[in-house]
Amino acid sequence: MAQKILKEQEDFGNVTNSYLGREMWYSNDFFINSLILNFITDAEDDLVNELKKIYVGVLGNPGLDAEAINMDDEFEGYLIKTHFDIDIQLDLFSHFVSYHLYGMQLSDERARFNLLPEMCEKLLLLMDKEALLKKAILEDVHDDLEVDIKSPRLNIATDLFVAGMSFILGHEIGHHFLKHTESNGRNLVSKFIPTDVTYNQRYLDEFAADDFGFNLLIRGMKKRNDNTLFAPLIVILMLALYDKHPEEASQYHPSLRDRYLNLLSRVSEHNEAIALTLQRIFNDIATWINHTLLGYWKTEWWK
Ligand SMILES: [Zn+2]
Structure with missing residues (x-):
């Protein structure tokens, strides 16, 4: 699961950056990305650095849930998955x-x-x-x-x-x-x-x-x-x-x-x-x- 989201992050970042010139994306969904940015803007020092390690992958298949994915040795960030519905x-x-x-x-x-x-x-x-x-x-x-x-x-x-x-x-x-x-x-x-x-x-x-x-x-x-x-x-x-x-x-x-x-x-x-x-x-x-x-x-x- 973690692999799937990381792949999605990479693809999304590559495509989006090629015309928007931004390096950090916190989600493959623009709206969710903006909500994480809000959190970062309003947070204090320590929390800011932690929040910047978040990535929310929105998956295409239906399902009413959101889930924090268990930490992975190969990735030091925090992955969250949700479904589009x-x-x-x-x-x-x-x-x-x-x-x-x-x-x-x-x-x-x-x-x-x-x-x-x-x-x-x-x-x-x-x-x-x-x-x-x-x-x-x-x-x-x-x-x-x-x-x-x-x-x-x-x-x-x-x-x-x-x-x-x-x-x-x-x-x-x-x-x-x-x-x-x-x-x-x-x-x-x-x-x-x-x-x-x-x-x-x-x-x-x-x-x-x-x-x-x-x-x-x-x-x-x-x-x-x-x-x-x-x-x-x-x-x-x-x-x-x-x-x-x-x-x-x-x-x-x-x-x-x-x-x-x-x-x-x-x-x-x-x-x-x-x-x-x-x-x-x-x-x-x-x-x-x-x-x-x-x-x-x-x-x-x-x-
Ligand atoms: Zn919970």
């Missing part, structure tokens, strides 16, 4: 949430009501992955971003999307910087400790990576607002769309419920009033999703 899904999900947030600003009930069909359509598309990918390939999903730059709803969607992608990257960078990916580190040791302890450690690693991503996000965002703080919670809600039991932990991951509650407490440390507001909005959206999908989740896992 994480971008598409988070973009669509940010639009979905933006209808709700925008609707909250409207005093006219009818105008608010008129947003519902769009919201339903986005949700159903999110649940139908095949249709979503087809749509993404046929018509660029980013098209509507160019329609009306001044639209307040689009601004909300863009804020959520940019902050959400930053959080996802920050989480994976966290796995690297917190040394979860050192092949001669934890992995080796974990062979000698009982299985249930290993699971516990994995859970702790996920929370730690979430905390790291959250801190990187709020340090880096220039115009930090409530949407920035909401974005990590929204990422969890999006992941829950593909998990019928967000209240259950798996062998490798803590439950989405616990990750949500952990992130909410990070927001609360930052600003308690905002945390309470975001918790209420999260509840409204999650409840709406569950009603619309006729009780998709068996529990109100977010409560």
Whole structure:
């Protein structure tokens, strides 16, 4: 896997540099490259040098995940892989949430009501992955971003999307910087400790990576607002769309419920009033999703 991404890095760098004259690329995706650049711009000395060793390979095959690749003796940088549809899904999900947030600003009930069909359509598309990918390939999903730059709803969607992608990257960078990916580190040791302890450690690693991503996000965002703080919670809600039991932990991951509650407490440390507001909005959206999908989740896992 590492080889495949390194090859991709080399090819991309060679092609791109031949007409842009830049030497360092942090991803083969321009948008992700710009997010890493943001992190670097806002970081302090030591962190800057570490961040410059990151490379995010975006692979062409579908799959809703991002992964910090275990460290490799032949490459001293930090490799992360993601799939192209994480971008598409988070973009669509940010639009979905933006209808709700925008609707909250409207005093006219009818105008608010008129947003519902769009919201339903986005949700159903999110649940139908095949249709979503087809749509993404046929018509660029980013098209509507160019329609009306001044639209307040689009601004909300863009804020959520940019902050959400930053959080996802920050989480994976966290796995690297917190040394979860050192092949001669934890992995080796974990062979000698009982299985249930290993699971516990994995859970702790996920929370730690979430905390790291959250801190990187709020340090880096220039115009930090409530949407920035909401974005990590929204990422969890999006992941829950593909998990019928967000209240259950798996062998490798803590439950989405616990990750949500952990992130909410990070927001609360930052600003308690905002945390309470975001918790209420999260509840409204999650409840709406569950009603619309006729009780998709068996529990109100977010409560
Ligand atoms: Zn993780």
